[in-house]
Amino acid sequence: MRVAGLGAAVPQQRVSNHDLAERLDTSDAWIVGRTGIKARHIAGLGETTTSLAAEAGRRALADAGLAPAAVDLVLVATATPDTPCPSTSARVAADLGLRASGFDVNGACSGFVHAFHTAAALLADPSIGVALVIGADRFSSIVDPDDRGTAVLFGDGAGAAVLTRGEAIPGAPGVLGTDLGGDPSGVAILEVPRGGAYVAMDGPELFRRATRGLVASGSAALGRAGATAADVDLYVPHQANARIIGAAADRLGITEDRVVLDVAERANTSAASIPLALEAAQRAGRLRPGHRVLVSGIGAGLAWSTVYLRWDR
Structure with missing residues (x-):
């Protein structure tokens, strides 16, 4: 695809x-x-x-x-x-x-x-x-x-x-590696409680678990593709906040110049954050044909999901 x-x-x-x-x-x-x-x-x-x-x-x-x-x-x-x-x-x-x-x-x-x-x-x-x-x-x-x-x-x-849908041939654009996982023991770290109207959050614990989850999921997707952090041209994680993104990228071994950071003017937009960041990267000319892009989300639940793909635009 x-x-x-x-x-x-x-x-x-x-x-x-x-x-x-x-x-x-x-x-x-x-x-x-x-x-x-x-x-x-x-x-x-x-x-x-x-x-x-x-x-x-x-x-x-x-x-x-x-x-x-x-x-x-x-x-x-x-x-x-x-x-x-x-x-x-x-x-x-x-x-x-x-x-x-x-x-x-x-x-x-x-x-x-x-x-x-x-x-x-x-x-x-x-x-x-x-x-x-x-x-x-x-x-x-x-x-x-x-x-x-x-x-x-x-x-x-x-x-x-x-x-x-694209042609399934070597070198064609598409998904190179994936990972799905979660840690339901953290379900109460970020939630709208039963009977509640607003989000409740344990910020320090969410920071720790979100960072660990992003690193584990990103590493797993790269491993399934037979790739390493050095192969990643652009890292687009969930835009929760700059500190989580920076910590995850550092632990993965992805340098700052290969990280998309889009929180300054948009904050955390939940499910919208990754596609907004991808669109911003495209407008800025940071997404190029053949680029290998690591896209990784983590959210309430706690659940995480990563796609490592070859870009073609």
């Missing part, structure tokens, strides 16, 4: 650290020093998980040069659907005028890579030639705006990728 197009969408409203410091006991220096985050985009009236996902999908299709009618499958990774039923994928398909099957994947911050895995596998079905994979979350809907421990960390947004 190959990634034929990428798209991104974020809400209009930009909320800086200085804006948060006006009502919370925090500061720009404190937030930047601990997370690398300077601002985030927060959904306003009429900006929903569905609308953000649909816009990202629309832009990804335009980037791929494909009409909506070409799409056979829509997968949306989200932990913040607008409604429990029907799926966000169905609502996105309706907004885009698609006649395609689809379903949602709730893997929180690892959701996009889970959905990517799923779409790549389903492309082996001869009835599916084009899959639209979207990560979209409106975490502002489940974050307590008065909790400085979480309000500073999260933003809203959506990113999308168009996957198409």
